[in-house]
Amino acid sequence: MNELSNDLPANPLAGTFAERLIAWQAEHGRHDLPWQNTRDAYRIWLSEIMLQQTQVATVIPYYARFLERFPDVAALANAPQDDVMALWSGLGYYSRARNLHRCAQVVLAEHGGRFPADPETLATLPGIGRSTAAAIAAFAYDAHAAILDGNVKRVLARVFGIEGFPGTPKIEREMWALAESLLPGSDLPAYTQGMMDLGATLCARGKPRCGECPFDSDCVAHATGRERILPTSKPKKVQPERYVDVLVICSGEHMLFERRPDSGIWGGLWSLPELTPPTGEREVDDASLRERLTAHAAALGATQGTVQSLVPLQGLTHVFTHFRLHLRPWLVALSGASAQRAFAARSSDSHHAWLDSAGIDAAGLPSPIRKIADALRVVSPGDGQLCLPA
């Protein structure tokens, strides 16, 4: 009993799917990739690990170097880990390299140097999950096992019109069941390669070439004009929004900067003194802002009454990977030259710097902070003076 029958209507295509895919693969599939035309499980395994989340063109040179340096599983198992990591350098996902090395050692020590033939045992080895195990077993040993990688998910979602993000356990279970139900009785290597080839070439993410596809008119997505929206894309997470008020305090030709802590965002860079709303709220209450500003200025060494005016400047949004930061700069005017000098003197410490135009140019500033500073200063050709708007 298979979950498929509960979720999908019987698709007349299912009966001939494998047959048509295998025929298409023979005619239009890829047959000359470096890891094809071999039954050597070691070579197949090595390619499958390298190809995890990595495109074919990227893998090819790495694969060649690895085979040259480590021609068999024993050579790899007996190599120092540093050598393995050095050859992997640049491929990314370095846990794959560590697992690769460990896996070679396990195969050598516990399986007599020969990769197991059944997918279940293969999947117990480091770095080999369900899909990779199936691919190795199918290519090397003709095992009756289904793969489910990004290519297969895309093909199945489109051909069978499966809605929902394939990354969720529910849709993934559905797809595993469907993938296994479609397996042919023979020709597993050609079928498995066909799934990958179709997904990587015709049924590509960007512009599927439906006119050349063996499933053309039978494809649910194509028949309903949804090939561009299937598979359902990953739901976008709403990025947290942060609001920070920063102070632009000038004295003569100088602007006050504050050094960021070494850890965290912009660690070690020079930024503007900032006021983070205690609640992180979006709305600014002018009175409370003045209150906090006065407190902040006092902490910096200003005496009460120094702050003469507070002018909101053009805000900007900076996008980080984890959140969106809304910067709200406030131009702070200090009253009187003597107050400014006193403020400058008292706010001078290792965490603060009064920078002139040249100093701003030379300092390490986060780019949005530099934008704020640049917007404020007008560098006249002659003297490089900091000029404030009226």
Add this chain to the structure above:
DNA sequence: GAGCCGTGGCG
């Protein structure tokens, strides 16, 4: 079960 891992290509 969600977060994380790296680099490169593409629209």
Add this chain to the structure above:
DNA sequence: TCGCCAAGGCT
């Protein structure tokens, strides 16, 4: 430039 994703697996 920017977001998304690629022959997934591990914690």
